[in-house]
Amino acid sequence: DTEVTQTPKHLVMGMTNKKSLKCEQHMGHRAMYWYKQKAKKPPELMFVYSYEKLSINESVPSRFSPECPNSSLLNLHLHALQPEDSALYLCASSQEEGGGQPQHFGDGTRLSIL
Amino acid sequence: AQRVTQPEKLLSVFKGAPVELKCNYSYSGSPELFWYVQYSRQRLQLLLRHISRESIKGFTADLNKGETSFHLKKPFAQEEDSAMYYCAPPGGNFNKFYFGSGTKLNVKP
Numbered sequence: 001d002t003e004v005t006q007t008p009k010h011l012v013m014g015m016t017n018k019k020s021l022k023c024e025q026h027m028g029h030r031a032m033y034w035y036k037q038k039a040k041k042p043p044e045l046m047f048v049y050s051y052e053k054l055s056i057n058e059s060v061p062s063r064f065s066p067e068c069p070n071s072s073l074l075n076l077h078l079h080a081l082q083p084e085d086s087a088l089y090l091c092a093s094s095q096e097e098g099g100g101q102p103q104h105f106g107d108g109t110r111l112s113i114l
Numbered sequence: 115a116q117r118v119t120q121p122e123k124l125l126s127v128f129k130g131a132p133v134e135l136k137c138n139y140s141y142s143g144s145p146e147l148f149w150y151v152q153y154s155r156q157r158l159q160l161l162l163r164h165i166s167r168e169s170i171k172g173f174t175a176d177l178n179k180g181e182t183s184f185h186l187k188k189p190f191a192q193e194e195d196s197a198m199y200y201c202a203p204p205g206g207n208f209n210k211f212y213f214g215s216g217t218k219l220n221v222k223p
């Protein structure tokens with residue numbers, strides 16, 4: 001299995017809702033990433049997990065809460081989001097966290113905040 | 115932070131014409147760079163990495179340390195090459211991954 005799988009593919013939620021995005025990989029990769037991608041823009045790094053520990057938080061607002069329950073799973077918990085948070089959220093993984101490591105991306109979850 | 119610059123937002127060429135998508139980097143040392151491609155309605159995927167020095171789908175990219183560039187080239191563009199192309203370094207501390215702003219390649223019939 002050489003894929004990164006993200007669920008759901010689409011999510012519409014109100015500003016008071018709580019929801020979670022899920023990401024799964026079975027390639028034995030030890031680094032996993034969350035990105036946010038707005039239309040016609042490059043992906044922007046949000047979080048990096050390495051060996052199930054949070055390694056990087058790119059000053060992301062606390063209404064986004066990542067979680068890495070095990071080496072294959074990565075979640076992004078959402079609460080009290082704002083309309084400007086509407087975007088495509090991408091998950092990626094790589095063999096290790098570090099230079100020279102190509103990343104494998106999922107299809108993303110398209111999030112719309114009402 | 116280690117960054118890359120892609121000066122062209124949009125590049126339009128005719129089928130069969132050569133294409134070059136520009137990428138310049140702004141840091142010293144021995145960078146390791148990648149090109150990623152995002153076809154319409156498909157996931158972002160690795161196209162090639164400079165250390166492998168291979169050709170994927172007819173594309174090549176050579177690291178030029180003198181010009182601090184890693185341009186992506188293809189001698190004869192095909193319509194199916196139309197996509198968004200991102201240049202990316204591994205980032206500072208090798209922990210971060212900053213994409214270039216991207217170049218949209220449009221290959222016209």
